[in-house]
Amino acid sequence: MQSKISNTLRQYFPFFTSLESQSCIYLDSAATSQKLQSVIDITRHFYQEQSVNVHRSSHQLAANVTEQFEQSRRTIQHFIGARSHKEIVWTKGATESINLVASSLAKSHFKAGDSIVVSALEHHANIVPWQQIAQANNLQLQVMPVDNNGVLKLTESLQLMTSNTAMVALGHVSNALGNINPIKAIINKAKELGALTLIDGTQAVSHLAVNVQQLDCDFYVFSGHKMFGPTGIGVLYGKYDLLEQLPPYQLGGEMIKHVSFTQSTFQPPPLKFEAGTPNIAGVLGIAVASEFIQQHRATLLALEHNLYQQLLDSLSAIPQVKLWGD
Template sequence: MNEQVKPLPFDAERVRADFPILNQEVNGHPLVYLDNAATTQKPRAVIQALVDYYEQDNSNVHRGAHALADRATQKFEAARVKVAEFINAPEARQVIWTRGTTEGINLVASSWGRSNLKAGDRVLVSAMEHHSNIVPWQMVAAEKGATVEPIPVDVDGVLDLAALQDMLDERVKMVACGHVSNALGTVNPVEQVIRLAHGVGALTLIDGAQAVSHWPVDMQALDCDFYVFSAHKLFGPTGLGALYGKVALLDAMPPYQGGGEMIESVSFAGTTYNQLPYKFEAGTPDIAGVIAFGAAIDYLNQLDRAGAAAHEKALLAYAEERARATPGVRLIGTSANKTSVMSFLLEGAHPNDVGMLLDQQGVAVRTGNHCAQPIMEQYGVPGTVRASLAFYNTRDDIDRLFAALEKVRLFL
């Protein structure tokens, strides 16, 4: 039996060398990339997997009777197994390929929601949710006569569990909550949310888009009913994501889309649908993306993830310490339990102007409402400047952010 190779102790500088995009200048300055909550950069191994597929294995999956199709299919399904193991799903067939977190939520809202919600039912979502975990529920609720209601969030950006408990009753059929807020960085107590929801017979959907890149997630320990995330926020390619669901729920749900692959047989007398996971994967999938996502999982598995998480935690603490010491900077979202997101305002400056002036100095951040308008409205701000971290960021990146901010502050 081969012993599992122990990862080397985490070293951010060594890891940075695996990400070719970081080695460039922007506007005459070395790039400081602090927009990881929007999308993470890709290691060379992921980029090479895309190239290898198109140069060596390009073929459709599952249906071809030739070597290229066989190789592509084996790598495609091997990636599904890798993702299932990565999130500790009981079975690989519980991993459904989607175009991303947004489509995963839309799939559940459309398929499960249309089949199960009725007039008078309630869907609860946290007040800090991304629009993609609000709007799909509003759409199906309007169709079915159900309501979508926000779970309150306090001034620090912390979910009010006592309020959630008071809101729960037998009319609540779904509680949808982000694992981590993309706008604030708050790590939500999803284990408690799931337990409370299940206590009244409600199902749970957890948006894990901002969580999976920072620490291991465990579907069996969480016991959520659905979990969604995106490859491009997990050092993989864009346009791809995964939906995890419990088998009994997925089996009972009707297909989200019709077409090839999701059928077992078709006639004008009627159609028989395919088994899981293919029932929800109509049409030719993003084969290259799936295979490259598998390469991203391989890459992450050979890292010291505990060391990477500790590095990110220390970086965030350092960044927030610098922010509190900088005149005119106001932090938005100050939960004691945060990860890798620092949202802030600079006194007297619109966030968009700050972002453009930082870019002129090679510092890439995100500005605006971060597709989380309700929580921005609660804070009474049009948006924020968001610096978001990944394990390849360093203290030097933080120092350069604040050096650039000082120039912006003096310029304004």
């Protein structure tokens, strides 16, 4: 049964149907996933048949592509359960999404003596931006501990959060060990203390059904290339009132509402954070990838569960192997 499910999914990925890689077993999706044929098709179609800019031109082709571009925003809105498509900001990846939030908050939100809390399980991209901002602004960077099995210590992590905590940044699923972290409890505690929360969902969105309204996080980020989509495209979800308050991250191009040599005004979110010409093909591609995940979610979950159980059972039978994570 598992083999049939696996073969059914392989047909959607040209990597696995090429002569060179028909027998390939690919185990590096945490670094980047293989790309769907439908994603390759829509990005190729854009460059071959629709290569125009969005939000800039008055001709019909540009209007059509702009409509597709904005429909993709709505597709991602529904994919993660956001309240509005205006809460979806296009970035070049989760790394830029985190840097955008961190840099903008450093200009407007943090004050000396505040603390930023991250976990010991984080990807570099969810450590270094906060580390550098903490050092530059006289903030404390505190680290949620893990136990000897690499599992987050929830009680100690909650105790680490105080009235001085301004931001909690945490991966939904660990990039290294695959742990599904107890983010809801941490988000709830942060809200009690008035702290903001950023959740790195890069390793979660292709495996778990995510609803940001139910999580009630302030920011949620992920990348297209780890969910069968293109490289160079990512998503920043932010609650709209927070996006309104944040200053721009980059300046120029689409984010400008009015410009003179003495003063400029900026577009409202999400365009305020989308300076310059965006990765239009990437936007179309990530939307297609999200639709595939939603359409095949039950099959994906069944296959992953079977693979996980086989791996766990096999490794547990080897005395010399120590299992990390949860």
